[in-house]
Amino acid sequence: MHSILAGATGTTWVEGRRDAGFEISPDTVVREIERISPDLVFLCGPNNPTGTGLGLDTIRAAYDATDGIVFVDAAYAEFMPTDEENALSLLPGRERLIVSRTMSKAFAFAGARVGYMAADPAVVDALRLVRLPYHLSALTQAAAIAALAHAGEMLAMVDEIKAQRDRIGRELPALGFSPWPSEANFVLFGGVADPDRTWADLLERDVLVRNLSIPNTLRVSAGTEAETSEFLSALAGVGGAAA
Ligand SMILES: Cc1ncc(COP(=O)(O)O)c(C=O)c1O
The missing domain is CATH 3.40.640.10 (Type I PLP-dependent aspartate aminotransferase-like (Major domain))
Structure with missing residues (x-):
């Protein structure tokens, strides 16, 4: 913009x-x-x-x-x-x-x-x-x-979002992905073999992430603990990490 x-x-x-x-x-x-x-x-x-x-x-x-x-x-x-x-x-x-x-x-x-x-x-x-x-x-x-x-x-959710963002950063490597350190309310992660495919696979499981066309990456926003758990288990289900 x-x-x-x-x-x-x-x-x-x-x-x-x-x-x-x-x-x-x-x-x-x-x-x-x-x-x-x-x-x-x-x-x-x-x-x-x-x-x-x-x-x-x-x-x-x-x-x-x-x-x-x-x-x-x-x-x-x-x-x-x-x-x-x-x-x-x-x-x-x-x-x-x-x-x-x-x-x-x-x-x-x-x-x-x-x-x-x-x-x-x-x-x-x-x-x-x-x-x-x-x-x-x-x-x-x-x-x-x-x-x-x-x-x-209005700011009550900020601490929880930060905690879930940090949790995403900690847990993604075990699924084969490489998150960048984040000071925002989202995490960009690399190591995605086919971002279009993984994006669509996640959407099929009602999880919407962003594909910003940075090669081999996707970006996910941190949410509540339950939303983050849903994202992590959906991603574990669809896989898609580059070999
Ligand atoms: C870095 C940055 N600055 C500004 C904005 C815009 O915020 P606003 O909703 O106030 O236009 C965004 C929105 O995504 C952003 O990422």
Whole structure:
């Protein structure tokens, strides 16, 4: 969606390259910024669809390597390890840094279409001038404020989802698959011989995963303990790990 939205606003979009294992080291981010020379650096952490975390050292290195805006899409921040500092802690003193979040994931409130960002007040003011019109209705904003007032209940599932995500990561290797470490609410796993086939076989057992056309991978969202058990036993039933 980010590349599509950039296109719709006449903004050139250039993809950077991640390291092996989908990480972005500080050296890599600096090298990519020097290669592309962008006005705006867009980093996704934790990343979708890989779940890969984004180190604060990488964000700092990106910020120091550009005179432009550094935008961190932290849609999955609530699923990060709680002992890890998140990108918000980097805002003081970095007036070109923007951190965005959404109520679609941890708040399970995707239908409301509420995203938000934290940044220096001057950046927020500038964005008010260029944002697309009609982006958030008054009703949506009222619903978001009500949801925030009940953040405890709205976020109640986060710990269970994180536990089930970690369980998926622990149990998939025994079925012959190789999960990548995830700080989001899903797990990307490799070692799938024929992702289209395994996707269809799982669907036949009422389990819907995502096939994002990354060779030999599928992505599964963590759910409740019962849903996760159903996914794991369905996958054990259909098999499909590369030899
Ligand atoms: C990394 C990332 N950012 C943003 C979004 C969009 O969230 P929203 O529902 O607020 O548009 C998604 C949705 O999948 C996402 O994966």
